[in-house]
Amino acid sequence: MAEDLHIGRGSKEEQYLSLIPQIKGLLSGEPDLVANLANIAAALKEQFDFFWVGFYLVKEEELVLGPFQGPVACTRIRRGRGVCGTSWSQGNTIIVPDVEKFPGHIACSSISKSEIVVPIFKNNEVWGVLDVDSDQYNSFDETDTQFLQEIVALIP
Numbered sequence: 444m445a446e447d448l449h450i451g452r453g454s455k456e457e458q459y460l461s462l463i464p465q466i467k468g469l470l471s472g473e474p475d476l477v478a479n480l481a482n483i484a485a486a487l488k489e490q491f492d493f494f495w496v497g498f499y500l501v502k503e504e505e506l507v508l509g510p511f512q513g514p515v516a517c518t519r520i521r522r523g524r525g526v527c528g529t530s531w532s533q534g535n536t537i538i539v540p541d542v543e544k545f546p547g548h549i550a551c552s553s554i555s556k557s558e559i560v561v562p563i564f565k566n567n568e569v570w571g572v573l574d575v576d577s578d579q580y581n582s583f584d585e586t587d588t589q590f591l592q593e594i595v596a597l598i599p
């Protein structure tokens with residue numbers, strides 16, 4: 444497909460509905476993990492202008508920074524630490540409406556105000572997480588959970 448994104452307009456749901464077929468197109472026929480994660484991060488950043496969008500990958504009992512869009516970030520997160528490490532250990536999506544109220548939140552940037560972390564599974568094991576940060580409070584809800592889970596399930 445052409446490598447330019449059509450930016451959907453309308454409600455958050457409409458924007459995800461416009462984005463998901465385009466992400467499918469970007470992933471189609473491409474087996475390389477880094478290339479696919481990089482394009483998913485870029486597509487989400489371009490559509491929603493989130494402050495930070497990226498992946499952390501499980502490597503030897505730690506999460507290690509993977510492809511992302513946004514300012515430089517922490518490179519390693521231990522299991523059970525921060526929002527990302529907690530999402531990994533619990534195997535759940537975590538929405539944080541106000542990062543200052545999440546005990547143990549790891550502040551890679553003081554600009555980040557709310558966050559969602561979605562675990563990514565293969566054979567019932569978490570192999571990475573998708574982390575999205577916003578510079579506004581209360582940016583994420585069930586719509587983001589639903590569609591971001593759908594997006595990470597597309598990763599081949």
Ligand code: SME
Binds near residue numbers: 495548550552555558
């Ligand atoms: N806030 C995350 C760390 C990653 S950065 O936000 C990019 C956490 O608490 O796990």
